[in-house]
Amino acid sequence: MASPASTPMIRPGGTLGIVGGGQLGRMIALAAADYGLKVHIYAPDADSPAFDVAHAHTLAPYDDAAALAAFADACDVVTYEFENIPHATAAVLAEHAILRPSATALLTTQDRLSEKDFVASLGIPTAPYRAVDSAEDLVRALDALGRPAVLKTRRFGYDGKGQRMIREGDDAAALLAEFKGVPCILEGFVPFEREISVVAARGPDGAFAAYDPCANEHRDHILAFTRVPAPGLTRATGDAAVAIARAIAEALDYVGVFAVEMFEIAGPEGAARLVVNEIAPRVHNSGHWTSEGALTSQFAQTVRAVCGWPLGDTGRTGGMAVEMENLIGAQADAWAELLAEPGAHLHLYGKAESRPGRKMGHVTRLKPLG
Template sequence: MNIAPGDTIGILGGGQLGRMLAIAASGLGLKVHIFAPEADSPAFEVAVAHTVADYADEAALAAFAAQVSVITYEFENVPAPTAEFLNKLKPVYPDPRALAITQDRVAEKDFVTSLGVGTAPYVPVDDPGSLLRAVAQLGRPSILKTRRFGYDGKGQGTIREGTDVSAVFRGLGGVPCILEGFVAFTREISVIAAHGVDGSFAAYDVCENEHAHHILSRTRVPARIAPETAAKAIAVTKTLTDALGYVGVVAVEMFVTVDSEGREDLLVNELAPRVHNSGHWTLGGAVTSQFEQHIRAVCGWPLGLPRRHGAIEMRNLIGDDVQDWRKILSEPGASLRLYGKGKARPGRKMGHVTVVTPENR
C-alpha cells in the first residue's frame, strides 16, 4: 500500500465521525469519498464525493471501491459482509474481523475473556427460558442487552427485584441477547489508541467518562486513577489490538473497581473499532487528534504524537444544548465543534466543547 497526498480515502458512514475524519484527511492533503444510505448525512458537506446507497448494494459498493485507495468506517454498525466484500477490492481497515467481533456482544466478550482479560459476568440469552436461567445464575440487578446494534443506552433493559423478565425480553424485540451481571464500579474509563500497519502503537492518556441517560456527557483527561491502573488499561488495550491484528484507532471502555483493601482493578466493558466520542477532546487538546491518527494509521503513515496539551474537559452538546453555541464561544479557552446536523432532538449529539487547562508537568 503506497498512499500519498492527493489520493482518495473511502469512508463507510456519513455521521459526525465521518465528518471529522474527512476534515482531518483534508488537512493531510487527502480526498474523501463517503458512502452512506442517508441522503442528509452531515459528512457529505466536507467530502469531495459521496454515494447514497444501501450497504447491501454490491454494484454501488464496487463503483465506490474503484474510486478510492483505501477504505475505513466511522461506526461499527456497518454490516460485516459489506466490509468483507469491499476488502476483496481494496484494503479495509480496521480488518472486517474486528467489525464482526465487536458487532456481537457475546462474541466480543468471548474474545476478550479468551485473552485472560476480565469482563462483567455474562450469559447468552436466546429465549425467555434461557433468560430465567441466566437471571438465576447472575442475580439481580442485571442488565439485558441485545447482542447486536445497541449504543447510547439503546437495546438494553435493567432487571431488578420484581421485574417481569419476560416483558423486558419482549420489549427488546425477542432477539438474541446477553445478560450481564451488575458491576459495582467506581469510575468508567476509556483508552483511545492506534495501531499502525507496521505494528506501531500509540495511546492517549486514559479518559474518565460520565454518562447521563446512557449517553456520554463529559470526559476528563487524565482519569483520576492510580498510575499503575492507567498503565494496565493501556496494556490491556494493546493486548486486545495485537490479537486482532488491528489497524486504526480503537476505543476500549472499562470499569474501574476497588476491592476491600482499596486496590483498583479493571473490567473491559466494550470495544469500539473506530474513533470514539470520548476521544473528541483530542481535537485541539492533543498534538495529534484521534481523527488524524486514524487517517495516518489506515494510510500506512507514521503515527502522530498522542501527547495532550494540558488537563482536559470535554462535554457533549446533546439536543437543545447546541442552542448555547454563542455563549460557549464567549467562554475563555473553550473550543467548539458542531456537527452540521439539522434538527436538535432529545438525545441527539449535536456537537461538543473542549476546554484545555495548561498544567505544569
C-alpha cells in the same frame, strides 16, 4: 505482523473512503483533507453531515453490492465510522479495497457476545455474561448472575439504546419481549468506581500509540463529559488499562484507531480491578478531547493509521488537563455563549435537525493541571 512491502503507504492526493456519514466520519474527513487526501463518503442518508466536507459521496444502502464495489474501487483505502456494518458489506469492501480496520475486527466487536468471548479468551476480565436467545435462557442467566443485571441486544446498541436494567421484582420476560426476539446477552451488574476508556491506534507495521486514559461521565445513558487525566485514576491502573487495549489490538491484528471502555472496580486495600465493557473499532466520543487536547487528534491518527503512515504523538497539548462536554439536543442552542466563553473550543456537526438525545456538537476546555 505484516511486512513493510505488503503495507504500502497511501499517498497524499489519494482517496480515503469512509463508510458512514455522521459526525465521526465528518471529523475524519476534515482531518484527511488537512493531509491533502480526497475523501469519499458512503452512507444511505441524504442529509449525512459528512457529505458536506467530502470530495465525493455515494448515497446508497449498505446492502447495495454494486454501489459498494464501485465505491471501494474508487478508494485507495476504506475505513468506517461505526461498527454495525453487515458482514456481507465488509466482505465486498475488502474484496475491492484495503479495508482498515479489517472485517474480522468488525465481526468481533459488532456483537456483544463475540466481543466478550474474544476478550475473555485473552484472559482479560469482563462483566459476567450469558447469551440469551429465549425466555428460558434468561431465567437461567438471571439464576447464575443475580439481580440487578443488564439485558442488552447483541447488536446495534448505542447510547443506552437496546439495553434494560433488570432489578429485583422486574418482569424479566416482559423486558426481554421488548427486544422482539433479537439475540441478547445478559451482563452481571458491575458496581464500578468509574468508567474509563483508552483510545489508541495501531498501524499496519504493529506500531502502537495510546492517548492518556480518560474518565467518562454519562447522563441518561449518553456520554456527557470526558476528563483527562482521569480524576482519581492511579498511574498503575492507567498503565494496566493501556496494556489491556494493546493486547486487544494485537490479538485482532488491528489497524486504525479504537477505544476500549472499561469499568474500574475498587478492590480490597486499594487495589483496583479493570473489566472491559466494550470495544469500539473506530474513533470514539471519549476521544473528542484530542482535537485540541492532544498533539495529534484521534481523527488525524485514524488517517495516519489506515494510510500506513507513522503514528502521531499522542501527548497532551502543553501537558494541560482537558474536559470534553457533549452538546446533546438543545444544549447546542447555547452556541453563541460557548463561542464567547474564554478558552472553550466549540465543534458543531452541521446536523440539519436537533432532537432530544441527539449529539449536536461538543466543546473542549483546556485547563492547567490542578
